[in-house]
Every structure is written in structure tokens, then in C-alpha cells.
Amino acid sequence: MKATLELINQMQADGVIAEYAIGGAVGATFYLSPAATVDLDLFVTLPGNSGLLISLSPIYEYLKSRGASEQDEYIVVQEWPVQFLTPGNALQKEAVNQAISTSVEGVPTRVISAEHLVAIALETGRAKDHTRILQFVEQGAIDRGKLKDVLERHGLSVKWSKFEQRFLKGPQ
Amino acid sequence: MSKPKLQARLAALSFTEKVKILEKLRAREKAIAASGLRRAKRMKDDKTAARESNK
Numbered sequence: 001m002k003a004t005l006e007l008i009n010q011m012q013a014d015g016v017i018a019e020y021a022i023g024g025a026v027g028a029t030f031y032l033s034p035a036a037t038v039d040l041d042l043f044v045t046l047p048g049n050s051g052l053l054i055s056l057s058p059i060y061e062y063l064k065s066r067g068a069s070e071q072d073e074y075i076v077v078q079e080w081p082v083q084f085l086t087p088g089n090a091l092q093k094e095a096v097n098q099a100i101s102t103s104v105e106g107v108p109t110r111v112i113s114a115e116h117l118v119a120i121a122l123e124t125g126r127a128k129d130h131t132r133i134l135q136f137v138e139q140g141a142i143d144r145g146k147l148k149d150v151l152e153r154h155g156l157s158v159k160w161s162k163f164e165q166r167f168l169k170g171p172q
Numbered sequence: 173m174s175k176p177k178l179q180a181r182l183a184a185l186s187f188t189e190k191v192k193i194l195e196k197l198r199a200r201e202k203a204i205a206a207s208g209l210r211r212a213k214r215m216k217d218d219k220t221a222a223r224e225s226n227k
Contacts, residue, residue: 026194033182034182
């Protein structure tokens with residue numbers, strides 16, 4: 001992954017993307033015990049992008065000219081299948097803006113905060129997202145106060161109450 | 173070591189160390205997929221399911 005992130009950072013330095021942050025299972029691994037995953041989910045913002053139509057073509061062209069190859073919904077960058085996601089709503093934009101700086105083998109990178117990962121998982125709502133939320137809760141990896149703020153800001157408090165009722169307050 | 177303790181120990185590793193574990197897990201997944209074991213098992217499961225539904 002070191003080489004993958006180096007190329008992504010170079011792409012950012014070359015102005016193809018503005019900001020990026022790791023999400024998904026790899027992002028969750030920053031906070032939790034590692035769990036197998038096949039891909040790297042990257043939320044990216046594009047420079048000067050304000051229109052409704054967002055194209056990932058510049059990213060794909062840049063990476064393909066440097067040896068990456070397309071494979072289904074991924075582009076394989078230095079052996080890691082990467083899925084580029086553009087923030088589709090205010091929650092995801094905030095998640096990228098407030099991502100945490102870290103590094104992998106000395107390569108700087110950014111990871112979405114635990115509270116934003118949980119909020120995005122709650123919003124997405126697939127079974128695997130629910131499982132991930134439970135891992136965050138069970139491993140004590142979230143700040144409940146921060147999570148409450150994020151959920152309130154993005155209209156997810158009711159959904160969270162339902163999730164809590166279903167998965168965290170059910171019959172023991 | 174209990175599962176919660178092991179989880180806590182793994183969660184406390186640096187991101188670099190965790191990513192190395194992810195890479196090993198991924199290599200193992202790829203090796204299993206390449207070996208055809210999963211496909212063989214799936215075909216066996218499908219045959220079993222078909223037999224059950226024909227009963």
C-alpha cells in the first residue's frame with residue numbers, strides 16, 4: 001500500500017485531485033483490529049469542482065499513464081484495487097475536510113475520522129456497514145459526544161436511535 | 173488470550189503495522205481464490221442444495 005499511497009500523493013501534488021481521505025474497511029482499520037478487505041476506498045475532492053457533473057476521468061487517465069489498470073469498478077494502483085468516491089453529500093464532504101493525518105511506512109496520508117466512518121456506514125446501511133458500526137462500538141473506538149454531534153448535524157439521529165434499538169438495546 | 177484482549181492488542185498497533193497485516197490477509201485471500209478451493213466448495217454446496225430441493 002505504500003507505493004499506492006505514494007502515487008496518490010503524487011497525483012494530489014500534480015493537481016489532479018484536491019484532497020483525499022481513506023474510508024471503508026482500510027479506514028476502519030486505523031481504529032480497529034485489522035479485517036480482510038479487497039479494496040481501498042478513497043474519497044476524493046477535485047480541484048475547482050463546483051458543478052453537478054463530476055468526472056473521474058482525469059484520475060483514471062493519470063493513473064493509467066503510470067501503469068494502473070481498470071478492473072470492474074476499481075482501478076488497480078500498485079497492486080491495490082482502489083475505488084474513488086466523490087463526496088455525494090454534506091456528511092461525506094465534512095468527512096474529507098476533517099480527516100485525520102497519519103502515515104503508512106512514512107508516507108503521509110489521511111483517514112476519515114471514526115465518527116464520520118460510523119455516520120457514513122449508518123447512512124449507507126448495508127449489513128456489512130452495520131457490522132462495522134458494531135465493531136466500532138464494541139471496541140470502544142468512537143467518541144460518543146462527537147458522534148452525536150455528527151449525527152445531529154447530518155440528520156441521522158433518528159436512524160441512529162433505530163440502530164441502537166435494534167442492535168445495541170435488544171434482548172440480551 | 174481472550175478475543176477482546178487480542179482485538180485490543182491488534183487495535184493498538186500502528187497504522188503501518190495494521191496495513192501490513194491487511195496486506196498479508198489480502199495475499200492469503202488471493203491465494204485461496206487462485207487455488208480454486210472456493211469454487212470447488214461452492215460447486216459442492218450448489219450440488220447439495222440442488223439435491224435437497226429435488227427431495
